Amino acid sequence: MVIDFSTYYDLPSQIDRIFEEMSKPLYFTQRRVSYPPINICEDDKNIYVSAEIPGVDIDNVELTLTDGSLVIKGERKSESGKYYRQERASGNFQRIITLNVPVDPDNVSAAMKNGVLNIALTKAEETHPKKIDISLS
Amino acid sequence: MTQEIIKKDTLPHFNPDSDILxxxxxxxxxxxxxxxNREDLVIDLKENELEITGKVEYAKKEQSKDVHLEFGSGAYVRRFTISDTVDAEKIKATLKNGVMELFLPKAAKAIPKKIQIQAE
Incomplete structure (x- = not known):
């Protein structure tokens, strides 16, 4: 990072930015490694996968559930015009999520809201934890 | 050091990716x-400084545990300096599918004009 001390640049905000850079939470370290960024969480019965895919319609996202993995595939189109700055990723993307538990292929729901894709997968019946009653003899 | 430290929001700040064309x-x-959300997006224009702030908060699902995280709640902040060739009164913003589009029309004086040459 270059600090410019000339009057054209707002120095306080640049210093703020350096501190912001340092205070970034460490748990997002994998951000920007692969596209799109995803979050995975699970409970006893479901696996929830969410992905940040702004600017893409749900119809243009291809979700494939194969044996043991979920594939998110799509394309981000770039706008036409004379570019001064281009930071947003564009082009084809694909992300494979390995699922370590069997899921019910008929019970998958996906919804897109504000550029965030939410997928809920139901774990297969046999993986649900079961309570075993112990009978006293 | 008796002054109390005022803690602003604890959300991490992100610089949203932007294209300018x-x-x-x-x-x-x-x-x-x-x-x-549309309600959480604030676009401020002060003189020729345009500031865009957005907030996103993901509710944590109860009784679920996080396996892998790459994004989360946070605040998006970005500032732009607008040139004089832009008509500040007619700036338009739309938010769709998580992408905000700002349209900054050129001021009438900045639009190139063809000059007719009259033959003698």
């Missing part, structure tokens, strides 16, 4: 703001 009618700024 020029078309014949003016400048377009596209900004990725995934998860931001």
């Amino acid at each position: 020029e078309r014949e009618d003016g400048f377009h700024i596209f900004m990725d703001l995934p998860g931001v």
Whole structure:
């Protein structure tokens, strides 16, 4: 990072930015490694996968559930015009999520809201934890 | 050091990815703001400084545990300096699918004009 001390640049905000850079939470370290960024969480019965895919319609996202993995595939189109700055990723993307538990292929729901894709997968019946009653003899 | 430290919001700040491009009618700024609702997006124009702030908060699902995280709640902040060639009164913003589009039309004086040459 270059600090410019000339009057054209707002120095306080640049210093703020350096501190912001340092205070970034460490748990997002994998951000920007692969596209799109995803979050995975699970409970006893479901696996929830969410992905940040702004600017893409749900119809243009291809979700494939194969044996043991979920594939998110799509394309981000770039706008036409004379570019001064281009930071947003564009082009084809694909992300494979390995699922370590069997899921019910008929019970998958996906919804897109504000550029965030939410997928809920139901774990297969046999993986649900079961309570075993112990009978006293 | 008796002054109490005022803690602002604890959300991490992100610099949203932006594209700036020029078309014949003016400048377009596209900004990725995934998860931001329309109500949480604030666009401020002070003199020629344009500030865009957005907030996103993901509710944690109860009784679920996180396996892998790459994004989360946060605040998006980005500032732009607008040139004089932009008509500040006619700036338009739309938010769709987590992408904000800002349209900055050129001021009438900045639009190139053809000059007719009269033959003698």
